[in-house]
Amino acid sequence: MSTEQSTFDLDSWRTRPALQQPQWDDPEEVRSATAELAGLPPLVFAGECDQLKERLAAVARGEAFVLQGGDCAETFSGASADAVRNKLKTLLQMAVVLTYAASVPVVKIGRMGGQFAKPRSKPTETRDGVALPAYRGDAVNGLEFTPQARRNDPSRLVRAYHCSAVTLNLCRAFTTGGYADLRQAHAWNQDFVAGSPAGQRYERLAGEIDRALSFMAACKIDPEEFHGVEFYSSHEALILEYERALTRIDARTGLPYDVSAHMVWIGERTRDLDGAHVEFLRQIRNPIGVKLGPTTSPDDALALIDRLNPDREPGRLTFITRMGAGRIRDGLPPLVEKVSQSGAPVAWVCDPMHGNTFEAPSGHKTRRFDDVLDEVAGFFEVHRALGTHPGGIHIEFTGDDVTECVGGGHEIVEDDLHQRYETACDPRLNRSQSLDLAFMVAEMYRETR
Template identity: 60%
Template structure:
């Protein structure tokens, strides 16, 4: 389906917000917001924000509502969420070919999960807005020189120079425009026939045919192709598989950006953050009394919260009361990031305490962030085996608690990078030197992403049969 042609969506989608209509949305300013840039020129910042307040929305309220209904299906076990994309998008990598390869990778993973698990897959990309990253330190020191830390292209540049590391409010505008062009490409690829399931073989084009999972994927593609030919012979109508729904997600870290891109839905009068369909709050900023939770409690997008291994029952229930007081199915997702060494101890206990009380919440596994290590030769990396172990522990914890494993949230790229150790390609520490390209966190490459999809499909099959 095409969002823009769907009569359920307002042709405009939102109206420009005014101080009166946004009453209460600025309460976050008095709550000591964490992980925010430090802009030196207040007038320069206000000029950028004024322009952001006047630009068209990147997404429409009706699209966010549709995603909420899809997430509700995942919470109930009728679907499975797949979120994938860069740890931190960069302005330089907003190229058509790189975006296409990321979309291809997610589509291939979704095909494997759908075929293996026999459930619809809700596809989301960490794309068109994932430009900011929280940092553990405000500064970085190299050879005696101390400069502000790199906080993502929306804030400053990775180049270690005083000018590059300056917090530049004009980057907010640049992020908006690159997000708009990225969304335009996403919609073109997913609505224009590229994502047609009858082209399932074509999604392998441009990738290395020698990778260990290529033939496994091609086998599934042939089986899907054979099933589609059978359906065609039976007179099936294939309009429904000509395109796919693909939603944009990012961490709502920079509150000035999110606030400036908040609009009032012309259908309902409710505020929506129009920077992306799905926004999440990170582990560092999920304080229930903090600025990020307060802001996202006031917009009507579906939202997520990252939960680490120290999360308590009380914290979860207070977050639900604040963010989802009406217990609306699909409104809230909890994205667990416990680490392979702790998930089998921590998550079953948490689910036993709160799972039965929260049937409307979608539980999603982020197996990346709790498994970051430093290699012997100094690279920030992860072990593929640890990532898979956390996913396995996630499914086992839900089986033990009688709750529903609702999705997977991973950092990946469609490029042939070497940033995560192990996997079928057996990347070792020296192998990291070949193509280590990330500026922040290590990502699964295309082959590792497919390998993960096959393993998750097996877990999903067991879960759906249970």
């Protein structure tokens, strides 16, 4: 391990420009909240972070595929058993489709259990001549447009921790307690199959899996992997006071881990090489991601590798591209080529959501399913042409029957958006659209092998 990574200063980020941070009214409230967080138990363990790093190393080698997804911005009210189960069920169904239809091991990472803060393009929001602080996620303030709700309140960081703990506890229970048993694949679909083309297609695949499992049982083969799944948590490491308070020194290695999640990432707005986010994340030993938008140059990518993974540790760094459907085919090849030539072990993951957002005439932010699919297709085309590995997808979805993105098997149109537009921030794929995407991604992946 290099000198840079074996010595660390977990507060060095405080001397760097820290973008997208809330303006807190009272520094004493911040100190009180972070002191409380620092005394709370870890949400994840360092050994689990290392295990995910091993799985992502396999992705970088071309041996596995990442499925990362969940809410754009979790809400405190969404930390319920039903909401968590529905998101997890959708993720499991997508993973089954990808694993079986594409014949590839799938690394399952939830955008869950910590995604309570969001960057914003403007610090304030104005309605009818009234300006209030922008909604920055439930970890900072409330969605309701009132001075009381929009006050940036550090005590919400503590509540975000507790809602994350509830969510992760439920996920662990579901993934290890029998719910994720592959023989439950039909049960996950009972509420969905009759009225959904995607559900019907999934049910046919579940029948094929049943037959395969019956054959294996007859051969006295019953792998442990069929009874539970590995599930990892992730979120954008946006609010640095929160991440710092939840960073611990691992007793095994003497190195720092951010125990708020297994994997954390730096956003497109905060990936400045000299900024506070890069400075903080280079110190921790979790697997980390960086969002790369259409303005990223090959030199930017190489500089991020040098700063965040100077030892070229496999599984340490994931690049999550978010170019937009119209730019992916031109913007991605120079990045992949330059990074591949450097020999750095990077997992490439496609975020087809954030570059494809537009405002419908109704005023709703939305995304076209066809644009999402086209960006994924472009991602696969680039990697196929370069002989590199398309390592995964990173999507915003919900397990509920919302109407937030247009298109998909049910052909949601812009006039439908108002019916169940429930997101606290960005539009999400619903369950049917998510499964449609999984089947199509599986087909694309098969073509690259």
